[in-house]
Structures are given as C-alpha cells and as structure tokens.
Amino acid sequence: MFFGHSGMKKVTKRDTIKDAVFGVPPPLSGGIFLYGRVGSGKTTAMMTLAQKYHDHPDRNYKIFDLWGGDRSEQLYWLLPSIDHTYWSKVKKKFRFTNDGPKQYKVNVIYPMSRGLPDKLPSNPPFVQSKIFTIPFADIQVEDVQLVMGVLANENKYLWKEALELCKKKDDGVVLEYQLKKLGGGKKGINKNFVAPLVREHLLQSEICSQNLDLISELKDKGTITVLCLDYIDKEYHLFIMGYILRKISRLINEGKIRSKMIGLIREAGEFFRATDQSTVDPKFKIFKTFLSEYIRLGRKGMHLFLDTQSPSESRGIVDGQQDLTIFGKLPSEADRLQATQQLFKDNLIKKTQISEMATLNKGEYFISESGQHVVKRYFFLPRTMYWREGYGNFYTNIWKNYCDKWENIEHIKESIIAANLATKQRLDELDALDAEIEQQERRDKNKNTNNDDEDSEDKFEVISDSEVSEDSEDNNENTQDNTSKVRKRTLPRRNNVQAVNTNTHSNISTNTPTNNKSNNSEQGGIDIDLW
Amino acid sequence: MVDNVYVEHNNMQTITARTFTAEEIREINYYVKVNVPSTMLNQLLALTDSPKEKAVIFIAIYRIMNNAKNSVATKHTYIKLKTLLKETENTYYKTLELLQKLNGIVMGFQKRSHEYKINTLYLDSEVNEKVNRLIDIFLVFAEKQEMLDIDKTTGINLDTPEGKSVYKEIMGDLS
Numbered sequence: 001m002f003f004g005h006s007g008m009k010k011v012t013k014r015d016t017i018k019d020a021v022f023g024v025p026p027p028l029s030g031g032i033f034l035y036g037r038v039g040s041g042k043t044t045a046m047m048t049l050a051q052k053y054h055d056h057p058d059r060n061y062k063i064f065d066l067w068g069g070d071r072s073e074q075l076y077w078l079l080p081s082i083d084h085t086y087w088s089k090v091k092k093k094f095r096f097t098n099d100g101p102k103q104y105k106v107n108v109i110y111p112m113s114r115g116l117p118d119k120l121p122s123n124p125p126f127v128q129s130k131i132f133t134i135p136f137a138d139i140q141v142e143d144v145q146l147v148m149g150v151l152a153n154e155n156k157y158l159w160k161e162a163l164e165l166c167k168k169k170d171d172g173v174v175l176e177y178q179l180k181k182l183g184g185g186k187k188g189i190n191k192n193f194v195a196p197l198v199r200e201h202l203l204q205s206e207i208c209s210q211n212l213d214l215i216s217e218l219k220d221k222g223t224i225t226v227l228c229l230d231y232i233d234k235e236y237h238l239f240i241m242g243y244i245l246r247k248i249s250r251l252i253n254e255g256k257i258r259s260k261m262i263g264l265i266r267e268a269g270e271f272f273r274a275t276d277q278s279t280v281d282p283k284f285k286i287f288k289t290f291l292s293e294y295i296r297l298g299r300k301g302m303h304l305f306l307d308t309q310s311p312s313e314s315r316g317i318v319d320g321q322q323d324l325t326i327f328g329k330l331p332s333e334a335d336r337l338q339a340t341q342q343l344f345k346d347n348l349i350k351k352t353q354i355s356e357m358a359t360l361n362k363g364e365y366f367i368s369e370s371g372q373h374v375v376k377r378y379f380f381l382p383r384t385m386y387w388r389e390g391y392g393n394f395y396t397n398i399w400k401n402y403c404d405k406w407e408n409i410e411h412i413k414e415s416i417i418a419a420n421l422a423t424k425q426r427l428d429e430l431d432a433l434d435a436e437i438e439q440q441e442r443r444d445k446n447k448n449t450n451n452d453d454e455d456s457e458d459k460f461e462v463i464s465d466s467e468v469s470e471d472s473e474d475n476n477e478n479t480q481d482n483t484s485k486v487r488k489r490t491l492p493r494r495n496n497v498q499a500v501n502t503n504t505h506s507n508i509s510t511n512t513p514t515n516n517k518s519n520n521s522e523q524g525g526i527d528i529d530l531w
Numbered sequence: 532m533v534d535n536v537y538v539e540h541n542n543m544q545t546i547t548a549r550t551f552t553a554e555e556i557r558e559i560n561y562y563v564k565v566n567v568p569s570t571m572l573n574q575l576l577a578l579t580d581s582p583k584e585k586a587v588i589f590i591a592i593y594r595i596m597n598n599a600k601n602s603v604a605t606k607h608t609y610i611k612l613k614t615l616l617k618e619t620e621n622t623y624y625k626t627l628e629l630l631q632k633l634n635g636i637v638m639g640f641q642k643r644s645h646e647y648k649i650n651t652l653y654l655d656s657e658v659n660e661k662v663n664r665l666i667d668i669f670l671v672f673a674e675k676q677e678m679l680d681i682d683k684t685t686g687i688n689l690d691t692p693e694g695k696s697v698y699k700e701i702m703g704d705l706s
Contacts, residue, residue, distance in 0.1 A: 020693040021684050048685060055682035089701055096681040097557060364689065376689040378698050383681075 017094055022377055024052045024059055026369065028260070028323050031295045033314060034307040034365075035339055036328020041362045042307045043073055043266050045326060047382035050305060051102075053262055054224070055383075061303075062221045062261040064248070066241050067229075069267035074226045075394045076385040077106050078127050079402050083381055090380060102383040105223045111240050112210065112416055113200040113232040121399050122407030131412050132212040133204040134243060136175050136194075137163060142286070143246065146238040147193050149282030158184035162194075172203030173423040200232065201416050210416060214247050218257045238271075238287045245294055245302075252301045260301050265291075268306035269313040311339035325368040329360040349374040545664065546615040548671035555608045559672050562599045572673055578666075582653035583646060586626045589662050592669045593623045615668065618661045625652055 032049065036042040053061040068074030080101040081087060087100030108129045110116060120129035141156055148155070162178040176198045179190045197203045204211060217225050227244065229237045251257045265271075271287050295304050303323075308314055312335065330336045336357050343349040353366055353374055360366075363381075368374045391398055551559070563572070575588055575595075593616065600612035616623075626649065633645040653659050687701075688694035 016693045017697065018679070019691055020687055020697040021679065022686055022688045023683050024685055052682070052685045057682065091681075093697060093701060094679050094681075094684065096679050096684070098681050100681060363686075377685075378687040378689055378694075380684070380686050 021094060024056045025049070025324055025367070027059065028053070028061075028262070028303045030323045030370075031304040031306065032324045032326065034305070034326045034328065035309070035311050035330060035335070036307070036326075036365075037309055037331060039362070040328030040360065041379075042326070042328045043069075044382055044386045045328070045363070045365060045379045046264060046266070046305050046307050047076075047384065047386055048379045049326075050262055050264055051104075051383055055102075060221060060260075062218055062259050063224045063264065064218070064244075064261055065224065065226045065264045066244065067227070067237075067265045067267070069270075071387050072228070072230055072394055073266055073387040074264070075108070075121075075228065076382075076387055076398075077104055077224050077226050078108065078121060078123070078399065079103075079385040081381065081383055081385055082402070086381060100380075100383055104384060106226055107217065107220075107223050108226045108228050109212065109217075110228050110230075111200075111232050111236075112202050112204075112413070115200075115231045116409065116413060117231070118408060118410040118413070119406040120409055121395065121403070121405070123403055123405045127403075127405075129407055129409065131210055131409055131416075133208050133210045133416065134202055134240075135206040135208065135211050136172055136203040137166070137168070137206050138247070139203075139243065140246070142290070143239055143243045144189065144193055145286050146242040146283050146290075147236060148188060149286070151189070155184075155187055155189040158182055158187055158189050168206045171205045171208065171420055171423050172198040172201070173420050173427060175203060177427050196233070197236065198420070200236075201413075201420050202232070202236075204416070208416075208419075210412065212244070212247075214244070214251060215256055218248065218251070218259060218261060221259050238283055241265075242287055242290055245290065248302055249294060249300075257301070261303065263294075263302060263304045265304060265306050267308070269308035269310065272306075272308060272313045310335050323370050327357055327360075327366040327368070328364075330357045333358075343368055343374060348372070546611060546618075546668075547664070548668045550611055550615075551608070551668075555603070555605075555611070556672060558603055558608065559596075559599050559612075562602050563595060563672060566598070567595060575669070575673070578670075582650045585653060585662065585666075586630055586649050588666060589619070590623065590627055590630060592666055593619060596665070596669065615665065619658075619665050622652070622658050622662060 032046075034042040034046055050061075050063050050065075053059045054063050065074040065077060080103045082101070084101070090096070091100055103126050105125070106127050108121065108127065109132050110120065110129065112131050112133045116131065121127055122129050141151060141159060144155075144159060145151055151159075158179060161182055162175055162184070165178040165182075166175055172194070176190065176194050179185065179187075179194055184190050194203070217223075227241070229240060232240070245263065248257070248261065248263075252261075268291075271284055271291060291304070291306075294302060295306075306314070310332070311330075325339075327339055330339065336354055340349050340354050340357075344351075344354065348368065348371075349366075353376070356376075357366060363378050365377055365379060366374050367377050385398070385402075548556075567575075571591075575591055579585055579588070596612060597616055600609055600616065603609050603612065629645055629649050629652070633642065633649070636642050636645070653662070687698045689698060
C-alpha cells in the first residue's frame with residue numbers, strides 16, 4: 001500500500017540459471033519420435049522425457065513401458081540412478097529442491113509362461129512383480145494375426161466358433177478342446193496359436209484371478225507399469241503388446257479410463273521397417289498398421305513414445321501426428337535430409353542446425369515442437385538407472401548387485417498350472433466317456449446291422465438248405481458237402497472275418513457280454529471285427 | 532524438545548538466516564511465493580539505505596513474516612520466527628504509525644516533520660541493524676524461492692548463452 005507513494009522503481013532480477021534450463025515440453029495430443037544413431041542416447045532421453053511427463057504436477061501422465069528392446073531396458077525403471085556425482089553437481093548448480101535419483105513405484109508385469117523363474121524382483125512398497133494371464137474371450141482376430149499373420153477365413157471361422165462354444169469359466173484347455181472338436185486340431189490357429197499358448201498357460205478363463213487388470217493398472221497413475229516379455233517365446237511378443245495396446249485403446253474409447261497415458265516403445269524401427277515391399281513376417285506389417293493407428297488416436301489419451309535410428313524407418317506413417325520430434329546425432333546426410341525436409345521448407349529449421357546434427361554430443365538434441373522453430377537442448381540423465389554397455393543380464397548383474405530382493409511366485413505358477421491340469425483331466429475323462437458311449441452306439445448299430453445280416457443269411461441258408469434238401473433226395477450222404485458248397489458262396493466275407501476273429505476272440509467275448517446272439521464265437525467275432 | 536528450542540532461541544543473541552533449516556526456508560518460501568506477487572517481491576528485494584524506502588520495505592516484510600509465522604507447520608519454526616520478529620516489533624509499530632501519518636497528510640502539512648521522525652528512528656544503529664537483519668533474512672528466503680523443482684526441469688537450453696555456459700561447466704566438471 002505504500003509503494004505508490006514511495007517513488008521506488010520496479011527492479012527486475014534476472015536469474016541466469018532459470019534462463020539456462022528448460023521445463024517440460026507441452027501437453028501431448030499425439031506421440032513423440034526420437035531419432036538418433038546407436039549410442040546417441042535416445043533411449044535415455046526417452047526415459048528422461050517420460051519421467052518429466054510423469055513427475056510434473058501439471059502433467060501427471062501414467063507411464064506404461066511396453067517394449068525395452070532386446071536389452072530389456074525397461075527394467076531399469078526398478079532402480080534409482082547411481083550417478084551420484086552427476087546429480088550432486090547438477091543439484092548444486094541448478095539449486096534443485098529435490099534429489100536427482102528417484103526410486104519410482106513400479107509394477108513389473110510378466111505374461112504367464114512355463115519358463116518363468118520361481119523368483120522375480122520385488123522391493124516393497126516400490127517394486128512389485130506380477131504374473132498375468134489373458135482371458136481368451138477378450139482376444140480378437142486382429143490379435144491372433146500378430147502371431148500368425150493374415151488369417152485364412154477357415155481359421156477365423158474356427159476361432160469364432162470355438163469362442164462361441166466356450167463358457168465364461170472355461171480356460172484355454174477347453175478352448176483347445178473345442179477347436180479340436182470343430183476339426184481344427186491340425187489347423188494353423190490351433191497349432192500356431194492356441195495350443196502353444198495353452199501349453200504356456202497364458203490363455204485363461206474370464207474369471208481367472210491372474211488376468212491382466214488393465215483398468216486398475218492404468219488408474220494407478222503414480223505407478224510405472226513395465227511389461228516384461230523376457231520369459232515368453234519371441235513369437236508372442238507382438239501379440240501381447242498388440243493385445244495390451246488394443247485393450248487400452250478400447251478402454252479409453254469406452255470412457256473407462258480418463259487418465260492420460262504414455263506408452264514407451266524402444267527400438268521401434270524393428271516394427272516400422274516392415275514396409276509392404278519387404279519380405280518380413282506379415283505380422284510385423286500388421287503390427288505396424290496398428291501402431292500407426294494408435295499414434296493417430298493419440299489425442300484420446302494414449303500417447304506413444306518411439307525411438308528409432310533412422311527417420312526413413314517411420315516415413316509416411318506418422319507425419320504431422322507427432323507433438324515432438326527429437327533429433328539426436330544423425331551422421332548420415334540422407335537421414336538428416338529425410339528428417340528435416342519438411343521443417344526446412346516450413347522455415348522452422350536452419351541449415352546450420354541441420355549440419356550440426358551430424359556432430360551432436362550424447363544428451364544433446366534438436367527438438368521440433370509441432371509448428372515451432374527447432375531448438376537445441378540437453379537432456380538431463382534419467383532419475384533411474386539406464387542401460388549401459390557391459391551391464392549384461394539385468395537380473396543377475398544389476399538387480400542382484402543393487403537390491404537382491406526377490407518374491408517367490410512358484411505358488412502362483414503352480415496354482416495356474418494345477419487348474420489347467422484339472423481341466424485337462426476332466427476333459428480326458430469326458431473324452432473317454434464319449435469314446436465309450438460312441439463305441440456302445442456303434443456296437444448297438446452294428447448289432448442291428450448283424451441282425452439284418454443274420455436274417456438275410458438265414459434266408460440264404462434256408463434257400464441253400466432247400467437246395468441241399470432237394471439234392472439230398474438224390475444223395476443224402478452228400479448233404480454236408482453240398483452245404484459246404486453253398487457256404488463257399490459267402491467265403492470272401494466269412495473267411496476274412498474268421499481270420500481276424502482268431503486274433504481277437506478273447507477280447508470280443510469280454511467286450512461284448514451283452515450280445516445275446518453271440519452264442520458262437522464266430523458270430524461274436526463278426527460283430528466286433530466288422531467295425 | 533520444543534521447550535529446549537524455545538529456551539535456546541530465547542537465550543540466543545541474534546537470529547540469522549542460518550538459524551533456519553533448509554526445510555524451514557523452503558516452507559517459508561512456499562508461503563511467500565503463494566501470497567506475494569512476484570512483481571511485488573522484486574521491489575521488496577531492493578537494497579537501499581534511504582530511511583523512507585527502507586521503512587516501506589521493512590513494513591511489508593515484517594507483515595509477510597508475521598503471517599508466515601502463523602502458517603508454518605512446526606513449533607520450532609514458529610518460535611524462531613517469533614523470536615526474530617520480536618526484535619523489531621517496537622520498530623514496526625513506530626514505523627507503521629509514522630508511515631500512516633505520512634500517507635494521511637493533506638497538502639504536505641507536517642510532511643517534513645514525519646520524514647524527520649522516520650530518519651531519526653532509522654539513524655539509531657541498533658534499530659537499523661535489526662531491521663537490516665530482518666530484510667537480509669527475507670532476502671535469503673526470497674533468493675531461495677528461485678530454487679528449481681527437478682520435477683519441472685528436463686534439461687538445459689543450449690540456445691541461450693547462459694545455457695551453453697552452464698552446460699560447459701557441468702560437462703567440464705564431470706569429464
């Protein structure tokens with residue numbers, strides 16, 4: 001109240017440190033692409049960026065780490081950074097209020113498989129490992145295509161029919177059983193998809209307690225969810241990722257999830273390299289199509305961060321959709337041209353900046369924000385650990401050395417396997433019963449047929465007897481010979497039957513106790529052996 | 532524990548910025564940041580020895596600190612702030628009265644007289660020292676307010692000279 005009369009001038013204080021740093025990039029409506037050659041630090045930059053979108057109170061995005069590449073880089077979320085010298089320097093220099101290294105709350109989710117070890121990393125309350133199964137009723141044809149490529153109509157039909165026949169409480173074993181019943185036992189859908197995944201115990205009923213609960217996982221925004229596909233066959237990686245992405249997209253579309261989510265996919269070039277002309281597995285082409293669609297649907301709340309080595313790998317699929325494009329070191333002139341062609345035309349990047357891309361240091365990037373001029377930035381290191389050369393296996397070299405806390409999951413695995421075995425046993429019993437009933441029906445049917453045969457035979461015999469009797473009038477002594485002559489007419493059938501009958505006689509007598517007409521062993525043998 | 536702190540601060544000759552822990556400074560900063568507009572804060576940070584200007588700054592700072600005292604979470608911080616403000620309580624009331632009169636005068640009547648009284652008050656070295664100390668402590672608080680939140684900071688802006696220089700410093704130190 002006194003300032004108006006004091007005659008004081010407004011003094012503005014400039015903070016050089018504040019001018020030196022940059023905050024969190026803008027709210028997302030699409031995805032983020034990071035380009036850079038091997039070793040340019042794009043995956044660490046991706047981690048840093050994702051952490052900022054998660055930590056910033058105005059952003060608060062849920063992080064779902066979907067793919068860590070062959071090096072399982074997603075697992076490094078589990079441990080705080082060990083770059084203490086770096087962070088103490090940075091904290092001091094930038095006057096940060098809080099510490100750099102941070103222990104995030106992480107849920108690591110593993111798809112159920114026989115290869116899962118008995119112990120998984122666990123560090124309550126921060127790190128929790130969970131096994132998940134997939135309710136097969138939730139699986140769509142497009143998910144199956146991520147294993148088998150384009151599905152033939154017959155396989156589509158079999159899949160849909162088998163699903164129709166299964167009930168809510170039926171597990172994967174029943175699905176496989178139904179497929180076999182439908183005659184799909186030797187079809188691709190069973191051999192390449194259902195049977196192997198049932199063997200891994202991944203496909204379960206809708207009421208299985210271990211089913212992936214994406215709603216609660218996504219609602220828990222404070223927790224990082226990490227998908228770990230280390231213990232399941234590579235063949236099914238795309239299927240699991242695709243299934244999760246599709247489910248998330250559906251949940252968002254249905255309004256069941258309102259929170260914003262970021263999905264991290266490292267080494268995305270692996271999926272985008274699948275052009276229509278190339279000879280890669282068709283499932284990669286399908287996954288690429290899905291990814292492009294999900295990137296386009298980003299504004300609904302699911303945003304994908306993808307890193308790839310060359311801009312040419314993502315050509316034509318995401319242009320104009322990305323909120324941010326981040327360029328690391330790109331030594332190849334073709335890559336630089338490919339990446340910056342449009343930006344240069346739009347006068348958003350300078351020639352010097354394009355040239356400088358060839359010599360960027362680790363952690364330095366050019367950032368192109370949608371519609372903004374390209375700027376040069378340095379990303380701080382992630383607040384968690386990140387992959388470094390020489391680390392090797394995460395579980396044995398990193399987790400064991402830095403934390404070494406494990407959770408025994410043997411009992412969960414065993415309970416899932418036991419439930420499936422019980423179903424299998426039940427179905428085997430059912431099969432045996434079916435076979436018995438079928439056999440019985442055949443026997444009855446056969447019995448009827450035999451009765452008919454006997455009638456006709458009797459008739460034949462009667463006729464032949466009459467013939468014989470006529471002959472016997474001439475020569476009664478030759479009666480037996482004549483009868484045998486008549487019988488010779490039926491030899492082709494009777495001889496065959498008798499030949500088999502000698503071997504199976506004992507079985508027949510025990511197996512057909514109810515056959516009243518099998519008074520002689522010959523007739524009993526016919527009953528069975530004809531079948 | 533609280534009694535000990537109280538006794539400790541009662542026996543203490545002077546309270547300086549170092550008396551407050553980093554946590555306490557952060558807490559007071561937060562209060563200041565929320566309640567004082569940044570434009571006003573810059574004016575409060577002006578260092579001056581002109582008695583009239585100093586009186587204006589002192590009144591504002593005393594009031595902010597007094598309010599902060601009632602908002603802090605722990606008894607320890609409350610006692611420290613209370614002890615600090617107690618030193619300048621008399622000066623505050625005297626200055627407030629004089630400034631009120633100065634602002635309330637019509638057509639400059641007795642203006643010089645009031646200005647003279649303010650000058651005289653701040654010419655007393657003991658009063659001046661206590662007021663200076665309060666302003667200095669607030670200065671530390673305000674300076675600390677410029678601390679950065681790591682959650683909101685992603686990296687260094689390499690397009691600015693400041694960013695380039697800081698980047699070189701950090702990377703140089705690390706290498």
